Amino acid sequence: MKKNTKTIVNLVLLALLFLAVWVIERTSSASSMLITVLKKGAIYALIAVSMNLLNGFTGLFSLGQAGFMLVGAYTYAVLTIPVAKRVAVYQMYAGGAIHFQLPWLVGILLAGAVAALFAALIGYPVLRLKSDYLAIATLGFAEIIRAIIQYEKLGPITNGSLLLKTYPTFKSTLFPFAAAAICIGIIVLLINSTYGRAFKAIRDDEIAAEAMGINLFRHKQMAFIISSFFAGVGGALLAMYQGTLQANAFKAAMTYEILLIVVIGGMGSVTGSVLASFLFIACSEWWLRFLDAEQFIGSFQVPLLRSGFRMVVFSVVIMIVVLFFRRGIMGDKEFDVEGISKWCRRKFGKGGAKA
Amino acid sequence: MSENVLHVENITMQFGGVVAINNLSMDINKGEIVALIGPNGAGKTTAFNCVTGVYEPTNGLVSFNGEVIVRNHPSGKMKKLYAGQNADKYPEKPVSHTPDQITRRGIARTFQNIRLFKSQSVFNNVLIATHLRRTSNVFTATFRLNAREEKRMREETLELLKIVGLDGLKDELATSLPYGQQRRLEIVRALATKPKLLLLDEPAAGMNPQETDELGQFICQIKDRFDLTVFLIEHHMNLVMDISDRIYVIDFGKQIAEGTPAEVQNNPAVIAAYLGVDESEEKEAGA
Structure with missing residues (x-):
């Protein structure tokens, strides 16, 4: 297949996906679980792809994603709360220190930019570390950021550990889809550019990459900053989805959730991360919810089902995935026209040859 | 002298x-x-x-x-x-x-224990080495404003592969080549840095x-x-x-x-x- 045809077919598929989302939104009630899953899944897909850019494509094992999301979410929320409502939000801090409101689009872009700035700053010391040490350092950074944002003295800006609310949010399911699609599209373009190839070279063999004239530090820093930019944007979208924002929600557990999505989807597969994030959100928010409530079959109470049991089952599912699908759902393949046609040729082409 | x-x-x-x-x-x-x-x-x-x-x-x-x-x-x-x-x-x-x-x-080099980019195709292995002589930055490369340069990189790579007779194998995974050709590929990759x-x-x-x-x-x-x-x-x-x-x-x-x-x-x-x-x-x- 020609390159142009492939791009066109992929775009048509994407358009069909949007149409499907639009139809679902029209036909189901606003509070249905499906809508929730679609909204949150799209946002998590963006964040997972941004993490995959770092962990799967550049080979940097970073666990700072929640920290950058937090920075992005707070930047967005703090800058876009309407001036009139600031008194109510910053009750404890006399209306806060900021007396202007930015449009939501500027807020989202700034959310990414500020997260990227933080990444540039901490990248200097941290990116000289390798593998586990990098993971520990970035994890530490995320925790420190959370503590700083909750710091009492910063209250006039961040509202301390209290809620931020009344900033602009979205209603349509198409909004997070469109935002995620644009951002993921940019990441895909990057991955397939000459810089993306350099990232993959670093992942495969640092020493050889350096001997081929790739400046390791600059390229790692670039990947780190870009990944953080989109994590920041994802954080802002998550804040919009939730409607209220509190730093306490962005704990290390959130990074692990995203890491899990990346691993289940397949390190180095963009579509894998996207699929896995919808599956993950559907499982944790919807399909496995029934495990948390007491269930009766006739008069027989099903044993074990109680609040928290969902997480037990969930953990078992994850263990099974990790044990039997070690490279994730997609490995490093992509779920697009080319990938599907290759897969079909492998599956059915061989059968045809035998017959 | x-x-x-x-x-x-x-x-x-x-x-x-x-x-x-x-x-x-x-x-x-x-x-x-x-x-x-x-x-x-x-x-x-x-x-x-x-x-x-x-x-x-x-x-x-x-x-x-x-x-x-x-x-x-x-x-x-x-x-x-x-x-x-x-x-x-x-x-x-x-x-x-x-x-x-x-x-x-x-100064380009090869390694005693072959160090190819394992997950990449033969073509990409050589293409990566042309990254060194780029003039685009990360933005122009992402948004495909460097189409001419990208084309030149690909042409150079293909030409190098032709010279050493690896062009027929360009879409193979680098590590799937026979040992001797992996060595050869490593030399070609070094040559791509000019x-x-x-x-x-x-x-x-x-x-x-x-x-x-x-x-x-x-x-x-x-x-x-x-x-x-x-x-x-x-x-x-x-x-x-x-x-x-x-x-x-x-x-x-x-x-x-x-x-x-x-x-x-x-x-x-x-x-x-x-x-x-x-x-x-x-x-x-x-x-």
């Missing part, structure tokens, strides 16, 4: 108390094929690593086309430990470059005699075609004697002989280093 390309002067590389290279000096002129040989553990790869910026030598100077790319003198903790010579010969401020900066200046000096670290390791012969021809062929200077480490004596203009022999980090293949072959010190000497002979030689 032709123009000097690589000049190595009094290089000493010491790891703690262990002297891996001791006061080594070498000169490589334009258009030559020079071999560096020596028994196992003599410090050949370490010498390569000092030239390509992987290691920073403890003492000495390396210059490439007249530009000093590495210069160092023992300092700090090394000052007391230093066991080599000429400790005060290079008092100037140390000069060091990272491997990518040195590659940019025109080097002036090519360092080959045991290019014929693990090859049978026929493959080794072909490799020898291949090296001469690319040397002429790309106007290269070649510096190689090799254990296959037939290959070394066939293609090299000059040979340096080192043992325990020290240079023990230098000269044309014929001179080196008959040098008693070289024979001693490779085959060992009888104690009685050693005494005679001493006396």
Whole structure:
């Protein structure tokens, strides 16, 4: 297949996906679980792809994603709360220190930019570390950021550990889809550019990459900053989805959730991360919810089902995935026209040859 | 006398108390094929690593086309430990470059244990090496504003693959190639950085005699075609004697002989280093 045809077919598929989302939104009630899953899944897909850019494509094992999301979410929320409502939000801090409101689009872009700035700053010391040490350092950074944002003295800006609310949010399911699609599209373009190839070279063999004239530090820093930019944007979208924002929600557990999505989807597969994030959100928010409530079959109470049991089952599912699908759902393949046609040729082409 | 390309002067590389290279000096002129040989553990790869910026030598100077790319003198903790010579010969401020900066200046290398980009196709392996000569930045590359450059990179890559006859395998995974072709691919990848000096670290390791012969021809062929200077480490004596203009022999980090293949072959010190000497002979030689 020609390159142009492939791009066109992929775009048509994407358009069909949007149409499907639009139809679902029209036909189901606003509070249905499906809508929730679609909204949150799209946002998590963006964040997972941004993490995959770092962990799967550049080979940097970073666990700072929640920290950058937090920075992005707070930047967005703090800058876009309407001036009139600031008194109510910053009750404890006399209306806060900021007396202007930015449009939501500027807020989202700034959310990414500020997260990227933080990444540039901490990248200097941290990116000289390798593998586990990098993971520990970035994890530490995320925790420190959370503590700083909750710091009492910063209250006039961040509202301390209290809620931020009344900033602009979205209603349509198409909004997070469109935002995620644009951002993921940019990441895909990057991955397939000459810089993306350099990232993959670093992942495969640092020493050889350096001997081929790739400046390791600059390229790692670039990947780190870009990944953080989109994590920041994802954080802002998550804040919009939730409607209220509190730093306490962005704990290390959130990074692990995203890491899990990346691993289940397949390190180095963009579509894998996207699929896995919808599956993950559907499982944790919807399909496995029934495990948390007491269930009766006739008069027989099903044993074990109680609040928290969902997480037990969930953990078992994850263990099974990790044990039997070690490279994730997609490995490093992509779920697009080319990938599907290759897969079909492998599956059915061989059968045809035998017959 | 032709123009000097690589000049190595009094290089000493010491790891703690262990002297891996001791006061080594070498000169490589334009258009030559020079071999560096020596028994196992003599410090050949370490010498390569000092030239390509992987290691920073403890003492000495390396210059490439007249530009000093590495210069160092023992300092700090090394000052007391230093066991080599000429400790005060290079008092100037140390000069060091990272491997990518040195590659940019025109020294490309291959590795003793093949280091291809494992998850990438043959084509991409070579394409990655053209990243070095890019003019686009990350934004223009992402938004495809560098289409012309991208096209040029791909054309160059394809042409290189054609020259070495790997174009038919360009979509194969690099690691799925047979061993000999992986070696060849590594050389092509190095060529894609447009080097002036090519360092080959045991290019014929693990090859049978026929493959080794072909490799020898291949090296001469690319040397002429790309106007290269070649510096190689090799254990296959037939290959070394066939293609090299000059040979340096080192043992325990020290240079023990230098000269044309014929001179080196008959040098008693070289024979001693490779085959060992009888104690009685050693005494005679001493006396």
